[in-house]
Amino acid sequence: MAHLTMTSNGNDAPAANAIEVRALRRRFDHQQVLNGVDLDVPAGSIVTIVGPSGCGKTVLLKHLNLLLRPDSGTITIDGVNVTRLGWRGIDAVREWFGMLFQSGALFDSMTVYENVAFPLVEKTSQTKDQIRGRVIETLQAVGLEGMDNKYPSELSGGMQKRAALARALIRRPKILMLDEPTTGLDPTRTGAIHHLIRKTQKDFNLTAVMVSHDVPAVFEVSDRVAFMHRGRMQLVGTVEQVMSSSDEEFKRFLAGRASGDEDNSTVSS
Amino acid sequence: MKIIEAIGAYILDSVAALGNFVLFLISGVTYILMPPFKPRLTILQIRTIGANSLFLIVLIGAFTGMVLGLQGYTTLERFGSEAALGTVVALVIVRELGPVLAALMIAARAGSAMAAEIGSMQASEQVDAMTVMALNPVQYLVSPRILAGVISFPLLTGIFDVIGIMGGWLVGCVLMGAQTGDYFNGISSQMGADDIKLGLWKALVFGAIVMWVSCYKGYHAERMATGVSRATTEAVVLSSILILAADYIVGAILL
Secondary structure, eight states: OOOOOSOTTSSSSOOSEEEEEEEEEEEETTEEEEEEEEEEEETTOEEEEEOOTTSSHHHHHHHHTTSSOOSEEEEEETTEEOTTOOHHHHHHHHTTEEEEOTTOOOOTTSOHHHHHHHHHHHHOOOOHHHHHHHHHHHHHHTTOTTOTTOOGGGSOHHHHHHHHHHHHHTTOOSEEEEESTTTTOOHHHHHHHHHHHHHHHHHTTOEEEEEOOOTTGGGGGOSEEEEEETTEEEEEEEHHHHHTOOOHHHHHHHTTOOOSSSTTSSSOO | OHHHHHHHHHHHHHHHHHHHHHHHHHHHHHHHHSSSOOHHHHHHHHHHHTGGGHHHHHHHHHHHHHHHHHHHHHHHHHTTOGGGHHHHHHHHIIIIIHHHHHHHHHIIIIIHHHHHHHHHHHHTTHHHHHHHTTOOHIIIIIHHHHHHHHHHHHHHHHHHHHHHHHHHHIIIIIISOOOHHHHHHHHHHHOOHHHHHHHHHHHHHHHHHHHHHHHHHHHTOOSSHHHHHHHHHHHHHHHHHHHHHHHHHHHHHHO
């Protein structure tokens, strides 16, 4: 399989779309979780995927970060079709990613400093001083200066998310993926994390794909919104376009009313 | 027709599961040999498996030797063969009970903890986090543990053997009246390097088995609390069964 480098486009011009998803399908046992997903993620923007529980959002994100492979369809990241890459190619593409997991996924046995430094220690040949400088800088960027010696269990939920975000950013990724970054946080901390995501996206010039349940609060920091329903994109557009849509399913979702069969339509959100 | 389909599906699933189980070991062993090497992680695991199990091994070894000393003396005394006590205790411990009991104890203590730890890491997406960082979780989580098991088990078994023999001496000679000279002379004259090698080979194989099973069960645990607890139980049960099966197989091959 092809080996990829950081400049996969072959030129310096940024791709119009950092990520393009076409006709993505994935079935688990007897359930069609992704049912022909199409999605464009413009470079340098925040695209937020929303939708009812079980509609396939997290499964889609796991395809975008290459934890899962589709049955059919294509995912093109920065001009590279990643759906048929071998493991070396996949590892090369993953160098472009930062991922914030729903649970934070910080390593329990490591301090905040060790967690954030981990990708640099393992994947680069930087000196200890260089790593320390980068970690301190990144912790400052997410508002966690002075917390480097704490263990994840000693942090609040919001701080854990910040630490996880710092770890996702430490290698200066091109693309940041966020899976429910505000789950379990109170409204104040939710707002703070949303604004941190926007600030980070601007500061680091990132493309971000975010799965979220926090509607409509999350729209404040989104450039585009994709509403997912029954394994496909029902509605995609700017926040204004989506909010002014007359789509019944989306209105029902915004109003917090279930459509009746959504929770048993798929395996996992 | 449905019954035949169900049986067929069961057989296919079982074969696939067995294949995955074996491939997991091959992958774990392969990454021991591939850079980047992880000596620090291996040393940490040797501490977890080895040093932290030391007290348990000393305790079990001492009581095993003491029971053998007691039962051995009372049985041999009937035939006037108390002088053979040292030989009996040493050979039983070194060839059989030492490696098996030590492995069962470590499986219960360290193997279960390992399955629970890796299972929790799966449930909390820590393993996925490693994967997304373009790091191989098997190389980080499994290979150092297999290597640490292969190093630790023979060492712990050696300690078990020595403590067990001393336990047998304490009860057989100090408390029951067998001669200390006969006890140790019997050991030095009747026990050879082959007996020690047999025990240590067994320990090495058991070490690989316990780590393989525990890591596999943790790595493939369902991502929920009940999945982790089930993985822990299955790790101990399957390790114990495979230890006893391997005990016979290794014994039959090396005898």
